[in-house]
Amino acid sequence: MTTETPAPQGNTDQVFIFDTTLRDGEQSPGATMTHQEKLQIAEILDAMGVDIIEAGFPIASNGDFEAVAEIARRSKKSVIAGLARAIIADIDRAGEAVRHAQRGRIHTFVSTSPIHLAHQMKKTEDEVIEIITKTVTHARNLIDDVEWSAMDATRTPTEFLVRCTEAAIKAGATTINLPDTVGYSTPQDYYQLFHDVIERVPDSDKAIFSVHCHNDLGMAVANSIAGVRAGARQVECTINGLGERAGNAALEEIVMAIRTRGDALPYHTGIETTHLARASKVVAAAANFPVQYNKAIVGKNAFAHESGIHQDGMLKNAETYEIMTPESVGIKSTSLVMGKHSGRHAFKEKLKELGYDLGDNQFQEAFQRFKDLADKKKHVYDADIVALVDDEVGSASDRIRLVDMEVVSKTGGVHRCDMTLSIDGENSTVSVEGTGSVDAIFNAIKTAVKADPHLVLYGVDAVTGGTDAQANAHVRLEMNNRIVSGNAAEADTLVASARAYLNAYNRLLVERGASAQGALAG
Missing domain, CATH: 3.30.160.270 (Alpha-isopropylmalate synthase LeuA, regulatory domain)
Known part of the structure; x- marks a missing residue:
């Protein structure tokens, strides 16, 4: 088995970001978005520098078609993609929806795993190869940019996946996506999959390979990065990791991992990262899916510190506990949360921030009252501290x-x-x-x-x-x-x-x- 090794340090290849929040993300139960919400999110993604926006599944409904078509008309920089099953009518509908985009893409897919072929498609491997050749060729006759995906690729035998990929490239696919559709893979397995397919498929250099990972085992981001290290140069992801079941790889985590760990991941993206926090808030509101407090990069607690030891370190040098700045992702500043774990140093700095300069005795009394209050309530806000100190000073x-x-x-x-x-x-x-x-x-x-x-x-x-x-x-x-x-x-x-x-x-x-x-x- 091939050993995973980082790309050479001099390699600064671009990783293209393919956002599927409006398609795969919206498939989350209860996450349906309105037409206007989709347009707003697409505008944010376009401004943020997302390379490809998968705007929807045009054949699914008239509403989906209209949203994809309108996003295609409005897009300024992003490629606008429409998803289509390996059915001619689907492909035609997707082509019609994206035809007004400055740059459009048809993204078509077909199942390849034995379990899908036996129970869902009821097709043989040879029949699937014929379907791929026919549908990808049809899509390529409509548009120059065609992406083909092997649904459930990570549970597909490598030999058959190589045959499918070769057929798709010959038929004109310019992007090959090998998704971990059910979140089954591990990083080493996913790395090996891409390594073997890219190495064994003739003319693999004529297409960009793409990763698309679901988070059923909590490894979507790790698997995505493993695929990139093996040669993939497109990552399919969503804002906040929104998606079916346990969700998709989170765009903000992929982008900031590449930006922060350039030593181990010598790649770059075109994403303006200061837009990440706003994009997260808008998507969370539109989908009515709150972001968990400890969510990486954009969670409420991602740049918040309550532990006294951590607060002391942060006050001395932010790099002691933060590997990126909150400003880099569009968050105003670090938050030192005042609570029962906060120490004297953080409390003194908070008092200075609020305009108080107490003597030693007054400070000790105020700090003790603060700790007593923090034991009684979960969150101690600035207004709580002001009231506490004013009361303490006045009653000394x-x-x-x-x-x-x-x-x-x-x-x-x-x-x-x-x-x-x-x-x-x-x-x-x-x-x-x-x-x-x-x-x-x-x-x-x-x-x-x-x-x-x-x-x-x-x-x-x-x-x-x-x-x-x-x-x-x-x-x-x-x-x-x-x-x-x-x-x-x-x-x-x-x-x-x-x-x-x-x-x-x-x-x-x-x-x-x-x-x-x-x-x-x-």
Whole structure:
């Protein structure tokens, strides 16, 4: 068996990108796209530098025909291909659909594997050879650019695949596609397949060989690259890996693998990679197929870091954990996600980004509160941190602090708050009822501090979205013609309410300049 070896380092052959998002991708159950969505995606692919756009299967429906024909009319740079079975009517329909393109292609296919011949086509090998010769010749009489595919090539005996390929080239095929239709192959097997066919087919140099890999075993991209290393120079793929069953090889992964690993893959494509993120979003929206968060290249987490060790490395040198830049694929920047795994370095950098410069003690207290919050909610957003730090800075010198609180509420029954406050360093514990949970909390504070300021305003809003969002409570108190406001942000609404009331009361103390307990009685 031939040993796989990389192409010579001086070889910078172009790999042509054949996008089949609008044909194979749309065959995903539930991924049907509207006419306008197809036109939008085709425009993006054309602008991105995709060499060949397989715009659809013209014989499938009038809608498919119209979409292929309109894309053909609008295309500026890309070759526009229409798919056709090895049936004369299919080929004629495809030829009609792409005839207005500056450069059109008919892509025709026939099954070649024993299992397909026996159960689906019910044809002999000799009959298949006759079909290939007849249909490829017919397509070539309609257009100069003809691609022929051997459906289920990876489960086809090499001897027969060589015969089929030879017949297709003789009949005028300019591209030969040997697809892994059912995602059955391994990289070494796929490499060997291309190596043997290219080596054994006379005039193989007269056609470009193409890979088309499905992802049933999760090896579509690896198999595609193996085929390229064996001599294929066209890769058939889709945006986001969209496609039947487990999908196709993902265009963005193929392109960025070639771009990033030029040392091992000395090829190039004509793709403008900064368009990849937008293409991913548009296709995901049109197909209604969300992109998994950890999807390579275009997933939400592809350039996001939460681990403290990773964040520390990223802040020192991005190359410690990123092998490509987010900007290179059209993503604005790296995201340091603040969560329970984040460390002090990342938190300090985030504070600087948000405009805070805290002293050591304030920073340590803010960091601890951040870690406590991160243990309670999945995502800590910038707004959460702003609320947390503002609250921390504002309460650093408070003379009255909440030590502990327990609230009991019962429908149609009692609402009671058991609260312990630290007042000028001494704890005071009270148990007070109210008409509701918040009323009980405010009554408990007034009882403990022996004062009764007038509550002018009380409100709560969420800092961010979701059921685990921080509650931002606002309290405005009035006493002796003085009005002050207090704010507090907490994951718990009742705790936030208590701390906001205390924040306001502490500000009254500062203005009054009196002792904490009973300071406002007069």
